[in-house]
Amino acid sequence: MSSNEAVSGRMGARRLPMSYLAAAAALLLTAPASPGAWMDNAWRYRREVNLDWPANASGEELAQAEIFTLGLTQKDEGIRVAADDGKPVPARLLMTGPGDHVRVLFAPAKGTSRYYIYFGNPKAPAPPSTLDVPMRAGVLLEMRRFSGPLSGNFQQVERSWQRSTAVVGRMMVGRLFLGHNPFNDEVQVIARYSGSLRAPVDGEYTFAASASDKGALYIDGKPLLFVPANPGDVRFSAKVNLKAGRHELVFYHENMAGEQRVSVVWKRPNAANYELIPPDAFGKILKATSGPLQELGKQLVADMKIEYMGECFYSDHYSHRYRLSASVPPELEKANIRCEWDLGDGQSATGPRLDHVYLADGEYPIKLTLKFGLLADSRTNRLAVSRLHEQIENPPGDLPSAQSKVVATYDVAKVPPRSLPWAVLLLHRAKETAVMERMAMRLAGTQGVEPILAMTTLIAATDGLAAEGKFDAAARIWEAASSTRAYQPMAAKRYAELLLWRIGDFPKAVAALDPHLKAHPQDRALRRSYAQALILSGKPAEGARILEMMTAEGPPDQHGALSGAMARTIEYYITEGECEAGANAWEKWQQEYPADFLEGYSVLLQTQLMEKAKAPIAAAKVAEAFALAVPKSSYAPRLLDRAGKLLAATDPAKSKSLRNLLKQKYPEDPLSQDQPSK
Numbered sequence: 069m070s071s072n073e074a075v076s077g078r079m080g081a082r083r084l085p086m087s088y089l090a091a092a093a094a095l096l097l098t099a100p101a102s103p104g105a106w107m108d109n110a111w112r113y114r115r116e117v118n119l120d121w122p123a124n125a126s127g128e129e130l131a132q133a134e135i136f137t138l139g140l141t142q143k144d145e146g147i148r149v150a151a152d153d154g155k156p157v158p159a160r161l162l163m164t165g166p167g168d169h170v171r172v173l174f175a176p177a178k179g180t181s182r183y184y185i186y187f188g189n190p191k192a193p194a195p196p197s198t199l200d201v202p203m204r205a206g207v208l209l210e211m212r213r214f215s216g217p218l219s220g221n222f223q224q225v226e227r228s229w230q231r232s233t234a235v236v237g238r239m240m241v242g243r244l245f246l247g248h249n250p251f252n253d254e255v256q257v258i259a260r261y262s263g264s265l266r267a268p269v270d271g272e273y274t275f276a277a278s279a280s281d282k283g284a285l286y287i288d289g290k291p292l293l294f295v296p297a298n299p300g301d302v303r304f305s306a307k308v309n310l311k312a313g314r315h316e317l318v319f320y321h322e323n324m325a326g327e328q329r330v331s332v333v334w335k336r337p338n339a340a341n342y343e344l345i346p347p348d349a350f351g352k353i354l355k356a357t358s359g360p361l362q363e364l365g366k367q368l369v370a371d372m373k374i375e376y377m378g379e380c381f382y383s384d385h386y387s388h389r390y391r392l393s394a395s396v397p398p399e400l401e402k403a404n405i406r407c408e409w410d411l412g413d414g415q416s417a418t419g420p421r422l423d424h425v426y427l428a429d430g431e432y433p434i435k436l437t438l439k440f441g442l443l444a445d446s447r448t449n450r451l452a453v454s455r456l457h458e459q460i461e462n463p464p465g466d467l468p469s470a471q472s473k474v475v476a477t478y479d480v481a482k483v484p485p486r487s488l489p490w491a492v493l494l495l496h497r498a499k500e501t502a503v504m505e506r507m508a509m510r511l512a513g514t515q516g517v518e519p520i521l522a523m524t525t526l527i528a529a530t531d532g533l534a535a536e537g538k539f540d541a542a543a544r545i546w547e548a549a550s551s552t553r554a555y556q557p558m559a560a561k562r563y564a565e566l567l568l569w570r571i572g573d574f575p576k577a578v579a580a581l582d583p584h585l586k587a588h589p590q591d592r593a594l595r596r597s598y599a600q601a602l603i604l605s606g607k608p609a610e611g612a613r614i615l616e617m618m619t620a621e622g623p624p625d626q627h628g629a630l631s632g633a634m635a636r637t638i639e640y641y642i643t644e645g646e647c648e649a650g651a652n653a654w655e656k657w658q659q660e661y662p663a664d665f666l667e668g669y670s671v672l673l674q675t676q677l678m679e680k681a682k683a684p685i686a687a688a689k690v691a692e693a694f695a696l697a698v699p700k701s702s703y704a705p706r707l708l709d710r711a712g713k714l715l716a717a718t719d720p721a722k723s724k725s726l727r728n729l730l731k732q733k734y735p736e737d738p739l740s741q742d743q744p745s746k
Contacts, residue, residue: 104153108148115135115136115361121354122354129176131356132171133185135358148192159172175202206242207240237250237252242353257322258322264351267311267313272309276335277333281323286316369397371395372393376463388455389471392421394407404440423474430452431450476495485514501536509548511525512526519554530542530546540571564580574693581598596659599665612666631657631661689711708730
């Protein structure tokens with residue numbers, strides 16, 4: 069059924085509620101909510117915009133509007149701007165895109181607040197010269213992709229501008245000062261700033277500028293100041309006599325690398341110091357507030373309002389929260405209109421308003437469907453998500469908890485692969501453990517994610533789960549990752565470490581490492597973990613042979629001293645309760661001196677670290693397994709004693725069995741003697 073189809077009289081016995089009939093009558097019979105006359109029926113769509121005039125307005129102000137067109141206009145298709153009476157005013161389309169975002173500049177009539185931006189006329193003729201915007205206020209920044217070598221003089225700058233034709237963006241700015249590319253991340257660009265500068269008095273003005281990498285200033289069409297490359301930010305200046313009144317100013321800026329720094333200042337006649345040229349010297353740009361979308365001859369229009377609510381920074385990354393609101397005709401605000409959203413990232417929702425977090429930069433087609441009885445209308449708006457400074461100055465910041473509450477409601481199976489790492493990291497930062505685990509499980513088995521980012525994310529997720537004692541959950545994630553070739557052998561090593569030092573499943577650790585050791589025989593960490601797993605799983609001869617064949621990394625003549633120092637460092641961390649630092653130090657010790665594992669003291673320290681990390685049962689398994697595998701180790705009695713004590717509360721029978729084993733195997737050791745009860 070087509071949009072806005074009238075209620076048919078052939079509905080048979082089906083009876084509609086009176087509330088629906090009354091609302092339908094209002095929808096079909098009432099006049100449009102906006103009183104503005106339609107400019108021209110060839111223009112099918114228009115969006116209302118409103119101005120807030122300052123009390124001291126001069127009438128020479130220009131207005132800049134940022135609107136969404138919901139896919140109803142094509143790139144570079146014409147626009148018109150008209151007032152309430154339907155008469156067009158001078159206007160210029162500054163920029164179409166990214167997405168369905170459009171930026172328009174127009175010359176409003178003083179005191180008139182309501183205007184309409186018209187679009188959707190693919191056969192629109194070029195606007196007449198009377199509709200050209202007089203550049204009487206503000207500074208127009210036009211940026212293009214740079215083509216050609218850096219310029220050395222004014223003529224070369226002008227040729228570079230003409231040769232560089234690919235447009236990056238256009239916008240109005242209030243002053244000649246910039247520290248970044250406000251449109252995107254492109255670095256090699258050439259920009260042109262142009263405006264009408266008002267000199268307040270007659271006299272000699274001094275202009276100074278700084279630019280990376282080159283700049284050129286023109287006043288009234290004449291070259292005034294060329295700024296060569298100045299990485300030290302050295303100021304260059306020139307003087308010119310100006311009459312009070314308006315003067316054409318143009319500044320070209322070539323940038324090849326790094327931050328795009330531009331600063332143009334002046335010293336007015338009789339002034340002692342330089343200052344940034346104030347915005348009032350160029351005239352004011354009024355900001356237009358976007359209003360409802362209207363379609364010619366149609367009143368149920370699926371329109372949406374998109375508000376930026378905040379950015380959240382974590383893991384050197386930004387995610388963005390938007391508020392999406394369905395625009396419902398005033399005459400139907402109390403009617404039962406169903407609002408359905410397809411949010412463009414696999415997620416969907418219902419309701420007139422919602423917050424949504426976009427986890428990765430990109431273009432998202434947001435589709436809104438309005439349903440009212442038998443009537444329906446759908447529109448899709450392509451939203452370009454990124455950190456765009458020209459749309460929002462000083463964007464509001466979100467705490468991770470503000471965005472994680474939204475992301476925690478997502479359908480995990482439908483999150484795009486490129487968004488999965490950021491979902492996991494955000495939820496991890498906000499301690500939303502349950503949803504984070506499900507997101508990490510899906511990431512572990514997903515192809516097409518950048519491997520280093522995926523591994524960093526999975527390590528953070530599994531470490532977070534392990535810190536909460538959820539070792540089995542962490543193991544399931546690494547087990548899922550083991551089937552993803554791009555994550556190997558790192559995933560296998562992480563899985564084995566978890567099995568060894570948090571769960572105590574030594575045969576499974578051997579099985580996890582074995583196929584990857586064959587594929588990566590030179591991987592030192594892989595071989596060492598495999599050897600340790602063999603020893604603890606009851607194959608000490610095989611494991612010892614691997615460890616003894618691995619050469620020590622440290623100086624041979626300092627082996628004893630360095631090994632002892634490492635042990636004392638770990639002891640200190642254990643005493644201070646700094647488990648992570650202790651685990652890192654233990655890993656470094658084993659990497660440099662792998663055969664030291666066979667002596668047993670490093671195993672004893674590892675069990676103490678494991679106990680601190682809330683894995684006492686696994687620590688008992690490690691202690692027992694090593695004592696049985698290497699019974700001649702001088703630390704075997706202490707390890708058996710430690711295993712028994714670790715299990716005393718949770719498994720008294722096993723604890724007693726280990727105590728008896730200690731007495732049987734090492735009757736001469738003081739630890740095997742029964743201690744008097746206190």
